[in-house]
Amino acid sequence: MHLPTAGLGLRHAIDPTRDVSATPPAVDAGVARRWYVLLVLTLVYALSIADRFVMSTLIEPIKADLGLSDSSIGFLTGSSLAFFYVTAGLPLATLADRANRRNMIALTLGAWSVMTTLCGFAQNYWQLLLARIGVGVGEAGGTPPSASLLSDYFSLRRRALALSVYSVGAALGSMMGSSAGYASDAWGWRAAFYVLGVPGVLVAVLVAVTIREPARGRLDEAAPAATARGATTPGVTTPGATTRATLMDTLKFSRVQPALLHTWLGATVFTLWAWGLMWWTPSFLVRSHGMSLGEAGGALSLMHGIGGTAVLLLTMLIMGPLGRRDPRLVAWFVAASIVIGTIPSIIAYSATSSRTALLAMWVFIPLSYAPFGPTFALLQNLVPASMRAQAVAVMLFCANIANLVIAPQAVGLASDLLRPLYGAESLRHVLIPMGFVGFWAAWHYWRCAKYLR
Numbered sequence: 001m002h003l004p005t006a007g008l009g010l011r012h013a014i015d016p017t018r019d020v021s022a023t024p025p026a027v028d029a030g031v032a033r034r035w036y037v038l039l040v041l042t043l044v045y046a047l048s049i050a051d052r053f054v055m056s057t058l059i060e061p062i063k064a065d066l067g068l069s070d071s072s073i074g075f076l077t078g079s080s081l082a083f084f085y086v087t088a089g090l091p092l093a094t095l096a097d098r099a100n101r102r103n104m105i106a107l108t109l110g111a112w113s114v115m116t117t118l119c120g121f122a123q124n125y126w127q128l129l130l131a132r133i134g135v136g137v138g139e140a141g142g143t144p145p146s147a148s149l150l151s152d153y154f155s156l157r158r159r160a161l162a163l164s165v166y167s168v169g170a171a172l173g174s175m176m177g178s179s180a181g182y183a184s185d186a187w188g189w190r191a192a193f194y195v196l197g198v199p200g201v202l203v204a205v206l207v208a209v210t211i212r213e214p215a216r217g218r219l220d221e222a223a224p225a226a227t228a229r230g231a232t233t234p235g236v237t238t239p240g241a242t243t244r245a246t247l248m249d250t251l252k253f254s255r256v257q258p259a260l261l262h263t264w265l266g267a268t269v270f271t272l273w274a275w276g277l278m279w280w281t282p283s284f285l286v287r288s289h290g291m292s293l294g295e296a297g298g299a300l301s302l303m304h305g306i307g308g309t310a311v312l313l314l315t316m317l318i319m320g321p322l323g324r325r326d327p328r329l330v331a332w333f334v335a336a337s338i339v340i341g342t343i344p345s346i347i348a349y350s351a352t353s354s355r356t357a358l359l360a361m362w363v364f365i366p367l368s369y370a371p372f373g374p375t376f377a378l379l380q381n382l383v384p385a386s387m388r389a390q391a392v393a394v395m396l397f398c399a400n401i402a403n404l405v406i407a408p409q410a411v412g413l414a415s416d417l418l419r420p421l422y423g424a425e426s427l428r429h430v431l432i433p434m435g436f437v438g439f440w441a442a443w444h445y446w447r448c449a450k451y452l453r
Helices: 032-056 059-065 071-095 101-119 125-139 143-151 154-177 180-187 191-211 245-257 258-289 291-326 330-348 354-367 372-382 385-435 437-452
Strands: none
Touching: 032 059, 032 101, 032 125, 032 143, 032 154, 032 180, 032 291, 032 330, 059 143, 059 258, 071 101, 071 125, 071 143, 071 245, 071 385, 101 125, 101 143, 101 191, 143 154, 143 191, 143 372, 143 385, 154 180, 154 291, 154 372, 180 191, 180 258, 180 291, 191 245, 245 258, 245 385, 258 291, 258 330, 258 354, 258 372, 258 385, 258 437, 291 330, 291 354, 291 372, 330 354, 330 372, 330 385, 330 437, 372 385
């Protein structure tokens, strides 16, 4: 998610008494090097999203080829990724707050790219399931260390810009995953996995060879302008940049940070709403509007790639001025963007006209990218350097339970149960009520703003 304020943070996020001699030598991160690292990690993020999203695009041909039900394809689509993503994500994030983040990104990218390629070789449901579980293992080590690494290449007042650019990877990755419908129509669904998996291995080598690991917390400020209410509570210590914070430290720290708690909850419900709906959108367009997989994927790829990128760039321009004026405006911006996007999300799955549905999706899908940068920035600026990867990992842990387990599985099961009543339209009748969940997500971000000053 996105980068907000030029100063959302904790008063004591950095310990000014820390032993400087224990800090690794600072890496010379000139403008060109900083932006090179940012662009490469944005590409890594795009591959992560593409490898995750491609299964959503290929639901119909895989379902037909392997003879699967909606509930079984729902498990294959989301729960298989979450199985190891959830179990491996938090330990890997804890490791990322202590070990070499560059090496972790390169290794995990190579791992999930290989497993994505193996998905194309699967001959039955169980082989495909095991390969998808492997994709989840790799992706668990991608985003948390990347967000943490970028925070040591860009100062607190530039992180909104950097993490906003990084979030463009989500739009590009979704576009790549949606475009897999073209490869499937031309060469079969297996080819789509090859097209995405093989380049990922090459990018992993690029990361390992060309990116350097900076000193952790090297660009943090001792006293950021904005603070979170309750940041300094007696009995709760705030680790410095070089302190090895544990996951339990991070969770205890969150108890005195209601803004952090509402950010985690808001991100969780947001992904349940937005990405839960988008998992099934290609199938919805095929079943309810008679589109081919290539037509549905092509239309959605433009919404993600063009619309999503435009919203992310616009958010990037807005975040800096909002954060400097009042940090609460950042959380309010996210809440407002979700509310505005919720209305067309309900219309999109209710409309019987293909034109109306697609027009509503052109509003809903691009707007669903607006919270990315601000949420990443809130997390990075509300915790000290020693907790940054773990803060992102906790958010991803909760969000992926909602996005990869609850949404695909619950929607698929409900669709199967309603099929005797509604036939091919059963999916529509599950997605319509799910659209209202967006209002719940917006409420958490509104509450988050209450605790920022």
